[in-house]
Amino acid sequence: DFVDLTGVSPVQVAEILTQRGLEVEAIEPQAKGLDHVIVAKILERNKHPDSDRLSLCKVETGKGVLEIVCGAQNMKAGDHVALAQVGADLPNGMKITANKIRGVLSHGMLCSTDELGLSVLDQKSEGILILETKPNIGQPLTQFLGLNDTVFDIKLTANRGDCLSHLGLAR
Numbered sequence: 001d002f003v004d005l006t007g008v009s010p011v012q013v014a015e016i017l018t019q020r021g022l023e024v025e026a027i028e029p030q031a032k033g034l035d036h037v038i039v040a041k042i043l044e045r046n047k048h049p050d051s052d053r054l055s056l057c058k059v060e061t062g063k064g065v066l067e068i069v070c071g072a073q074n075m076k077a078g079d080h081v082a083l084a085q086v087g088a089d090l091p092n093g094m095k096i097t098a099n100k101i102r103g104v105l106s107h108g109m110l111c112s113t114d115e116l117g118l119s120v121l122d123q124k125s126e127g128i129l130i131l132e133t134k135p136n137i138g139q140p141l142t143q144f145l146g147l148n149d150t151v152f153d154i155k156l157t158a159n160r161g162d163c164l165s166h167l168g169l170a171r
Contacts, residue, residue, distance in 0.1 A: 002170035010150040017154065022163060026153035031142035033117060036088035036096070038062070039135045039144055040110075042079045050102040057110065059083060062138020069106035074127030082111045082129045082141050091117030116141075 005013060014024040040059040048054035048069060057068045057075070061083065068083070075081060085108045088096040092115050098107050110128045113119040118129070135144045142148060154163070162168045 002167060010152075013150075014152065017152070017169075021160065022169075023155040023157075024152055025155050026151075028151045028153075030149045030151055031147040033089055033091035034140075034142050034147065036085045037090075037111065037116065037141040038083055038085060039131060039137060039139045039141055040066075040081055040083035041137050042075055042077050042081060045075065045077050048102060048104065050104075054102065056104060059110070060137050061085075062136070066107040067105065068108050068110055069101040069104055070110045070128065072110065072112065072127035075110065075130060080131040080135055080137070082116060082131070084109045084111050084115070090115055118145075 008016075010027050010029075014027055017024050038061060040061050042057050042059050043065065044058040046056045048056050053071060055070045055073070055075075057070055058065050059068055059081070066083075084090055084094075084096045086096055086098050088108075090096065090111070094109075094115065096109050098105060100106075109115070112127060113129050116129065131144065154169070156163055162171070
């Protein structure tokens with residue numbers, strides 16, 4: 001917001017900051033681990049045939065319909081949700097594969113904020129993330145949530161008090 005960084009890569013920003021006497025310890029994309037997570041719409045939610053606590057959901061991905069086995073109970077048909085597709089490596093360390101759960105093949109996972117690394121530190125999620133506004137089905141979740149930025153971990157020395165704020169760093 002304070003500096004025009006159009007056309008400048010995060011690595012170049014880190015080099016510029018280092019040349020100005022600031023030590024950049026880490027550069028991380030804000031959306032790390034959310035590469036294969038998209039917005040999906042629940043078309044149907046039915047009871048799992050072999051379990052009282054699981055649901056069998058049919059979800060629209062924008063490229064077709066998938067069956068997902070889900071343990072959460074807070075969703076219904078028509079809800080827009082976060083779907084981790086097969087191949088996703090989530091921030092909490094889970095690797096998503098197509099798995100049989102009680103005899104039914106699940107082609108992904110409907111995710112909570114905890115599983116996506118988006119929960120507030122002192123709050124546990126009560127179920128899967130329900131997206132209140134109606135996003136485009138198949139849209140990357142990071143694009144919908146505006147998580148297309150980079151986080152810099154900067155180590156400051158005692159003599160650089162001028163860089164203890166966003167505005168000071170921009171200057």
